[in-house]
Amino acid sequence: xxxxxxxxxxxxxxxxxxxxxxxxxxxxxxxxxxxxxxxxxxxxxxxxxxxxxxxxxxxxxxxxxxxxxxxxxxxxxxxxxxxxxxxxxxxxxxxxxxxxxxxxxxxxxxxxxxxxxxxxxxxxxxxxxxxxxxxxxxxxxxxxxxxxxxxxxxxxxxxxxxxxxxxxxxxxxxxxxxxxxxxxxxxxxxxxxxxxxxxxxxxxxxxxxxxxxxxxxxxxxxxxxxxxxxxxxxxxxxxxxxxxxxxxxxxxxxxxxxxxxxxxxxxxxxxxxxxxxxxxxxxxxxxxxxxxxxxxxxxxxxxxxxxxxxxxxxxxxxxxxxxxxxxxxxxxxxxxxxxxxxxxxxxxxxxxxxxxxxxxxxxxxxxxxxxxxxxxxxxxxxxxxxxxxxxxxxxxxxxxxxxxxxxxxxxxxxxxxxxxxxxxxxxxxxxxxxxxxxxxxxxxxxxxxxxxxxxxxxxxxxxxxxxxxxxxxxxxxxxxxxxxxxxxxxxxxxxxxxxxxxxxxxxxxxxxxxxxxxxxxxxxxxxxxxxxxxxxxxxxxxxxxxxxxxxxxxxxxxxxxxxxxxxxxxxxxxxxxxxxxxxxxxxxxxxxxxxxxxxxxxxxxxxxxxxxxxxxxxx
Numbered sequence: 121x122x123x124x125x126x127x128x129x130x131x132x133x134x135x136x137x138x139x140x141x142x143x144x145x146x147x148x149x150x151x152x153x154x155x156x157x158x159x160x161x162x163x164x165x166x167x168x169x170x171x172x173x174x175x176x177x178x179x180x181x182x183x184x185x186x187x188x189x190x191x192x193x194x195x196x197x198x199x200x201x202x203x204x205x206x207x208x209x210x211x212x213x214x215x216x217x218x219x220x221x222x223x224x225x226x227x228x229x230x231x232x233x234x235x236x237x238x239x240x241x242x243x244x245x246x247x248x249x250x251x252x253x254x255x256x257x258x259x260x261x262x263x264x265x266x267x268x269x270x271x272x273x274x275x276x277x278x279x280x281x282x283x284x285x286x287x288x289x290x291x292x293x294x295x296x297x298x299x300x301x302x303x304x305x306x307x308x309x310x311x312x313x314x315x316x317x318x319x320x321x322x323x324x325x326x327x328x329x330x331x332x333x334x335x336x337x338x339x340x341x342x343x344x345x346x347x348x349x350x351x352x353x354x355x356x357x358x359x360x361x362x363x364x365x366x367x368x369x370x371x372x373x374x375x376x377x378x379x380x381x382x383x384x385x386x387x388x389x390x391x392x393x394x395x396x397x398x399x400x401x402x403x404x405x406x407x408x409x410x411x412x413x414x415x416x417x418x419x420x421x422x423x424x425x426x427x428x429x430x431x432x433x434x435x436x437x438x439x440x441x442x443x444x445x446x447x448x449x450x451x452x453x454x455x456x457x458x459x460x461x462x463x464x465x466x467x468x469x470x471x472x473x474x475x476x477x478x479x480x481x482x483x484x485x486x487x488x489x490x491x492x493x494x495x496x497x498x499x500x501x502x503x504x505x506x507x508x509x510x511x512x513x514x515x516x517x518x519x520x521x522x523x524x525x526x527x528x529x530x531x532x533x534x535x536x537x538x539x540x541x542x543x544x545x546x547x548x549x550x551x552x553x554x555x556x557x558x559x560x561x562x563x564x565x566x567x568x569x570x571x572x573x574x575x576x577x578x579x580x581x582x583x584x585x586x587x588x589x590x591x592x593x594x595x596x597x598x599x600x601x602x603x604x605x606x607x608x609x610x611x612x613x614x615x616x617x618x619x620x621x622x623x624x625x626x627x628x629x630x631x632x633x634x635x636x637x638x639x640x641x642x643x644x645x646x647x648x649x650x651x652x653x654x655x656x657x658x659x660x661x662x663x664x665x666x667x668x669x670x671x672x673x674x675x676x677x678x679x680x681x682x683x684x685x686x687x688x689x690x691x692x693x694x695x696x697x698x699x700x701x702x703x704x705x706x707x708x709x710x711x712x713x714x715x716x717x718x719x720x721x722x723x724x725x726x727x728x729x730x731x732x733x734x735x736x737x738x739x
Contacts, residue, residue: 152177152187163194168248169203170195186212186226196248203245207232207282225275233283233301240290275308295325305338313337316349329365331357349374351387363431368392381406388416393429395421401452409456418448420467439500445469457482464491471496477543489543497551525641533638536592537569547577553616555579569593582608582626596636599643603631603651610655625658625705633714647717655708655726662702704729 156173163171175190189209196203208231238245283301288294300321307314316338322330333355339348350373359365369391375384383403390397399416423443424434435443447467454460462476475491547560560577571590577583584605591598611624631651635643708726712719718739726734 152179164197168197170197175208186210191232196245199245199248201238201245202234202236204236205232205234206230227277227279228275229277229279229281230283231281233280235285237285237287238290239288239294276306278305278308279303293325297323299323310340310342313339326360328360329358345378347376347378364429366392366430381408385414393426395419395426405456411454411456412452412459414452416448416450416452420445420447422446436503437501438504442469442500454478454480460488468493468496481540484540486540487543488541489545491544492546493548495549495551496547499551499553525639525644527639527641529638530640530643531590531592531597531638533592533595533597536566536571536590539566539571541566550577555612555616580609580612582606584608595638596642597638598634598636600634601631602633603629605629610658622661623658624661625655627658628654644717648714650711650713653708653710653712655705658705658708660703660705 153176156177159173160171163169172193172195173189175192177190178188179186187210189206192206192209193202194204195201208229210227210229212226236245280301280303285298285301287296298320300319302319303317305314305316314337316334316336318332318334320332322328322332334352335354336349336352339346339350341347352370352372352374354370356368356370357365358368370389372388373386375386376382377384381404383406385401385403388397388399388401395418397416397418399414401412401414401416404411404413423446427434437443445467446469449465450461451463452459453462458478458480459482460476460478460480462478463474464476466473471493473491473493475489477489477491478487480486480488542565543563545562547562548558550557550560557577557579560575562573562575565572569592571588571592573588574586576585582605584603586604587600587602589598589600606628607626608628609624610627611621614623615621629651631649633647633649633651635646635648637643637646706727706729708724710724711722713722714720720739721737724734724736728734
C-alpha cells in the first residue's frame with residue numbers, strides 16, 4: 121500500500137514537472153510579437169482602433185504566467201489625434217493555483233497611460249468605439265446561449281502610475297487635463313473591502329488647479345449595484361480661484377446606489393480655511409436633473425481670518441470684533457436641478473438670520489433668498505473713521521467748493537449682466553448712526569442685466585418706501601430712483617447730516633430721479649428728475665423771522681419817533697421781540713426739479729405762525 125501511495129506521489133510530481141516544462145517551453149518557443157499584425161487587425165475590425173504595438177510583447181513565467189506589453193498607441197480609425205497609449209502593461213495569473221484548477225489573478229500594472237477624449241458638436245470620439253445595434257444583438261444571443269463563466273476575482277495588486285487624461289469640448293473651449301495620475305489597489309475583491317490610494321493633478325482652461333490625495337476602502341456589491349467608499353479620507357489643494365491656494369481635509373463615507381440612482385455622503389467632516397463643517401448629504405437623480413437632501417453645520421469662525429487665508433484683504437470695520445463669530449446651520453432640500461437650504465440659520469456676531477436661500481436652477485445659476493434678521497447695528501460694520509484726516513475748516517470767504525468728478529468706470533457691467541438673483545430680506549430692527557429703523561423689508565430682482573430693488577420700513581415715527589432700477593444691458597447704464605417718506609420726524613436726520621440741531625417737524629418727500637452713464641461725471645451731468653418736500657409742525661432753530669422783521673421796523677421807527685408813538689403807544693425806541701430765537705412753521709411745500717445736476721426750486725411756500733408767509737424760488 122505504501123509503495124502504491126509513493127508511486128502515486130511520483131506520478132503527480134512528474135505531471136507537475138511535465139506541465140511546468142510545457143509552459144516553460146511554450147513561453148520560450150511561441151513569440152507573441154509574431155502576432156502583432158493579427159492583434160492590430162482584430163482591434164481595427166472589432167473596436168475601430170488603429171493599434172500600433174511599438175514595444176515588445178513578452179512572457180512572464182514565475183511566479184505568475186502572463187504577458188508584458190511595451191509602448192502601445194491607439195488611434196481611432198480616420199482620426200489623427202492620439203486616442204490612447206500606454207508605456208508598459210503587465211497582467212498575469214498565479215501559476216501554482218492553475219494546477220488545482222483555480223484561476224487567481226496576479227498583479228496588474230499599467231505605467232504611462234494616456235487617454236485623450238474629444239467632444240464636438242457631432243459627439244465624442246469615444247463613441248466610434250461603441251458597437252452598432254447588430255453587434256449588440258449578436259452579443260445578446262451569445263450571452264443567452266452560453267453559460268456565464270464564473271471566475272472568482274481576487275487581484276493582489278492593481279497599479280496605475282505616471283498616467284494622464286485629457287478631455288476637450290471644442291464646442292465650448294473646455295480643456296481639462298489630469299496629470300500625475302497614480303492609483304494603487306491591493307487585494308481587489310468583489311466580496312470583501314479592499315484599500316485604495318489615488319492621487320492626481322487637475323488643471324482646466326481657466327488655470328484652476330486641484331491636487332488630490334485620496335485614501336479609502338472600497339466595497340463592490342455588483343449584485344445590489346452598490347459601491348461604497350468607507351472610510352474616505354482626502355486631502356485637497358485648490359488654486360487658481362483665489363490669491364492663495366485653499367487646502368482642505370475631507371472625511372466621509374460614500375455609498376453610490378445605482379439602483380436608487382443616488383449617492384449618500386454620511387459622517388462628513390470638512391476642514392478648510394479655519395472652518396469646520398459637518399453633516400450628511402444625499403444626491404438624488406444623478407442620471408438626470410439631480411437634487412440634494414441632508415443637513416450641514418459650520419462651526420463659528422472668524423470671517424477675516426478666512427479672508428486672510430485666501431490672501432484677501434480683511435474687511436476693516438469700526439467694531440474690531442465684527443465678523444468674528446459667523447456660523448451656519450442648513451437643511452438641504454429642493455426639487456430637481458436645485459439646491460435649497462430650508463430652513464437656514466446664519467449667526468452673524470450677535471445677529472440671527474433665518475429663512476431659506478439657495479439655487480433654484482443650477483444650470484442657469486439662479487439664486488434665491490427669503491430671510492429674516494432679528495437685529496443689526498450697522499455702525500460697527502462700517503469702515504473705521506480715518507483720524508489722520510482733520511475736518512475741513514470752513515472759512516467765511518468760501519463761497520463755492522469745486523468738486524472733481526471721476527471719469528473712471530464705476531459699475532462692473534459684465535458681472536451685473538450675469539446676475540440671476542431674486543430674494544427678500546426683512547430686518548426687524550436696524551440701527552444706523554443713532555437712527556432706529558424697524559420692519560425694514562428689501563426685495564431684489566436681477567436678471568439679464570436689469571436690477572430692481574424695492575425697500576420699505578419705519579423710521580423716526582414715520583415710514584419710507586424706495587424703488588431703484590438699474591439697466592446695465594448697454595455700456596451706458598440707465599438708473600432710476602424713487603423715494604417716498606411719510607410723516608418722518610426730521611430732527612435726528614438733520615442732526616446726522618448737518619451735525620447741528622437746526623430743524624424739527626414732520627416731513628414728507630416724494631422724489632423721482634433719473635441719470636445715466638458709468639462715470640461720476642456722466643452721472644452728474646445727466647442727473648434729472650423732480651422731488652416735492654412737505655413739512656408740517658416744524659421749528660427752525662436759531663432763526664426768528666419775526667425778530668428780523670421787528671428789528672428792521674425798529675431801525676426805521678428810531679428815525680421817526682412821532683410815527684412810532686402813533687403806531688405803538690409805547691417807547692418809540694423799541695418794539696416787543698419774540699422771547700425765543702426760533703421760527704414756527706405751520707406747513708411748508710417746495711416743488712423742486714433737477715436738470716443736468718442743477719436743482720431748481722420752482723415754488724416754495726411756508727405758512728408761519730401769526731399769519732406770516734414766506735414764498736420763494738431759485739436754483
